[in-house]
Amino acid sequence: MKFEVLILGNSSATPMFDRHPTSQVLNFNEQLFLIDCGEGTQMQLSRYGIKSNRIGHIFISHLHGDHYLGLVGLLSSMHLVGRKSDLHLYGPAALKEILDVQFLHSETVLRYNLIFHPISPDGPGIIFENRTMKVSAFPLTHRIACTGFRFDEGPRARTLLGDVVQALNIPTVYYPAIKKGMDYVDEKGDVYPADQLSLPAPKSRSYVYCSDTVRTEGYLPYVQHADLMYHESTFLHDMVDRAKETFHTTALEAGEIAKETHAKKLLLGHYSARYRDLAPLLEEARTVFPNTELSIEGKWFLV
Amino acid sequence: MKFEVLILGNSSATPMFDRHPTSQVLNFNEQLFLIDCGEGTQMQLSRYGIKSNRIGHIFISHLHGDHYLGLVGLLSSMHLVGRKSDLHLYGPAALKEILDVQFLHSETVLRYNLIFHPISPDGPGIIFENRTMKVSAFPLTHRIACTGFRFDEGPRARTLLGDVVQALNIPTVYYPAIKKGMDYVDEKGDVYPADQLSLPAPKSRSYVYCSDTVRTEGYLPYVQHADLMYHESTFLHDMVDRAKETFHTTALEAGEIAKETHAKKLLLGHYSARYRDLAPLLEEARTVFPNTELSIEGKWFLV
Numbered sequence: 305m306k307f308e309v310l311i312l313g314n315s316s317a318t319p320m321f322d323r324h325p326t327s328q329v330l331n332f333n334e335q336l337f338l339i340d341c342g343e344g345t346q347m348q349l350s351r352y353g354i355k356s357n358r359i360g361h362i363f364i365s366h367l368h369g370d371h372y373l374g375l376v377g378l379l380s381s382m383h384l385v386g387r388k389s390d391l392h393l394y395g396p397a398a399l400k401e402i403l404d405v406q407f408l409h410s411e412t413v414l415r416y417n418l419i420f421h422p423i424s425p426d427g428p429g430i431i432f433e434n435r436t437m438k439v440s441a442f443p444l445t446h447r448i449a450c451t452g453f454r455f456d457e458g459p460r461a462r463t464l465l466g467d468v469v470q471a472l473n474i475p476t477v478y479y480p481a482i483k484k485g486m487d488y489v490d491e492k493g494d495v496y497p498a499d500q501l502s503l504p505a506p507k508s509r510s511y512v513y514c515s516d517t518v519r520t521e522g523y524l525p526y527v528q529h530a531d532l533m534y535h536e537s538t539f540l541h542d543m544v545d546r547a548k549e550t551f552h553t554t555a556l557e558a559g560e561i562a563k564e565t566h567a568k569k570l571l572l573g574h575y576s577a578r579y580r581d582l583a584p585l586l587e588e589a590r591t592v593f594p595n596t597e598l599s600i601e602g603k604w605f606l607v
Numbered sequence: 608m609k610f611e612v613l614i615l616g617n618s619s620a621t622p623m624f625d626r627h628p629t630s631q632v633l634n635f636n637e638q639l640f641l642i643d644c645g646e647g648t649q650m651q652l653s654r655y656g657i658k659s660n661r662i663g664h665i666f667i668s669h670l671h672g673d674h675y676l677g678l679v680g681l682l683s684s685m686h687l688v689g690r691k692s693d694l695h696l697y698g699p700a701a702l703k704e705i706l707d708v709q710f711l712h713s714e715t716v717l718r719y720n721l722i723f724h725p726i727s728p729d730g731p732g733i734i735f736e737n738r739t740m741k742v743s744a745f746p747l748t749h750r751i752a753c754t755g756f757r758f759d760e761g762p763r764a765r766t767l768l769g770d771v772v773q774a775l776n777i778p779t780v781y782y783p784a785i786k787k788g789m790d791y792v793d794e795k796g797d798v799y800p801a802d803q804l805s806l807p808a809p810k811s812r813s814y815v816y817c818s819d820t821v822r823t824e825g826y827l828p829y830v831q832h833a834d835l836m837y838h839e840s841t842f843l844h845d846m847v848d849r850a851k852e853t854f855h856t857t858a859l860e861a862g863e864i865a866k867e868t869h870a871k872k873l874l875l876g877h878y879s880a881r882y883r884d885l886a887p888l889l890e891e892a893r894t895v896f897p898n899t900e901l902s903i904e905g906k907w908f909l910v
Binding site for chain 1: 620621627654670671672684688709712751
């Protein structure tokens with residue numbers, strides 16, 4: 305089951321070196337989730353071949369422009385290209401006010417349902433859940449209210465032992481039940497236990513998104529054991545004072561956080577406009593957490 | 608004296624084929640004026656080597672997203688890169704409300720003065736004037752209140768006849784006065800009339816910007832005799848019904864308007880996302896107004 309993230313933008317507030325502000329598309333089994341929506345996101349979606357109308361849910365971490373200024377353009381274009389399906393939007397309560405004033409003055413009445421879910425800045429909580437995916441928000445510590453997001457895959461299916469079930473002539477209609485862990489009972493009443501017919505389900509995967517935040521202990525309980533952790537790394541550690549002052553994180557700190565929370569892999573991003581070359585950020589994080597990669601625009605990363 | 612316009616975006620509302628929404632930079636003698644500011648304008652400025660802090664005045668025609676959604680990002684980036692100089696912004700009154708709500712929730716207090724000049728939608732008027740340039744707004748007819756802009760160069764200097772003034776040993780300190788048309792009187796009281804020392808001043812130039820509008824007679828008095836007229840041409844004329852319905856203009860109509868108002872040159876733009884190839888729009892306008900060009904992103908056009 306596909307679970308991967310496409311980077312649409314990796315820049316901090318001032319876009320430079322043709323880097324775009326923050327936005328990511330999470331593809332979980334062809335359900336598309338958009339995380340943050342900086343200016344130009346609709347053009348980036350188009351550049352990387354993602355049809356915006358396939359996105360069902362948009363999550364906005366906070367109301368700094370580099371994380372949401374592409375939203376009105378994207379929502380308007382969805383309207384113009386004839387979207388009919390519901391769109392769920394999750395973000396700070398004031399986001400509604402920002403959208404409403406702009407739709408009011410442009411006299412835009414969207415052709416589809418935009419369902420807004422305000423996120424409480426006060427504590428962690430599940431903001432979306434279906435059979436296969438659960439999304440939680442948790443508070444980060446930034447200059448203004450900001451939340452991170454955690455995407456947890458639901459229980460996965462066991463892996464069917466094809467040779468075994470075929471040799472036993474088990475009808476295919478029972479396969480889904482066996483994959484869920486049920487035993488098979490044949491017409492004679494003989495029982496074939498699930499663990500003889502299938503391998504244990506692989507571990508469910510999780511993606512964690514942390515941008516923007518200063519390093520604190522506060523959110524660490526919510527980001528434990530991520531298969532893939534995206535963590536902002538605006539600065540190199542020689543600028544840790546500036547990072548604290550602006551409520552951002554350094555690449556070294558991002559590596560330490562990934563290590564302390566037992567992440568499997570770390571993805572850096574939200575790079576300051578001062579760094580043309582990103583290699584030093586990667587090297588710095590890898591000194592404490594070797595399995596680190598740079599988020600690069602247009603690149604998909606497996607969760 | 609330089610007077611030219613750089614196209615940053617030429618797309619209508621839905622950006623396609625890597626075309627960006629509307630924005631233009633007018634360079635008049637190194638004074639930079641920004642006209643409209645669609646999403647991504649700050650990135651386009653950077654791509655074409657324009658330092659945003661050189662822009663002193665921004666003019667917004669109307670509150671459809673493809674004409675202003677890049678504004679908050681641009682104003683914020685000017686703040687982040689340390690702008691100190693005043694910035695004058697001209698646009699519909701509600702633009703102030705749209706900016707305020709976003710600066711409020713992002714807790715942004717700009718480091719420079721942003722001086723907002725609401726444009727009356729009711730009638731034409733001068734909105735900016737200095738010694739060398741006058742900018743007027745005039746009402747267009749679109750789905751929502753929309754204004755066009757006219758940039759009129761002030762009186763130009765006469766051309767000094769270098770050989771003549773040098774032969775007469777006229778001190779250089781008098782040159783500016785002669786260029787303004789004053790006679791020269793030497794120490795003996797002999798008078799040298801200005802027209803013996805200089806050639807008549809070249810005609811002052813004007814740039815006219817019309818986007819977005821349906822074709823009407825209403826604004827034609829304000830766009831007469833433009834040296835360069837930018838006129839939207841969202842559709843080909845086979846879609847004239849759609850153009851009227853959406854309050855836009857066809858390429859043929861743009862050509863006719865340029866002809867009727869005695870423009871010297873016409874620049875097309877605001878192309879619908881349905882046209883990958885723009886040549887048919889150009890050909891159509893040229894059937895009635897041969898001196899037409901397509902506005903192309905990154906290209907400068909002389910006024």
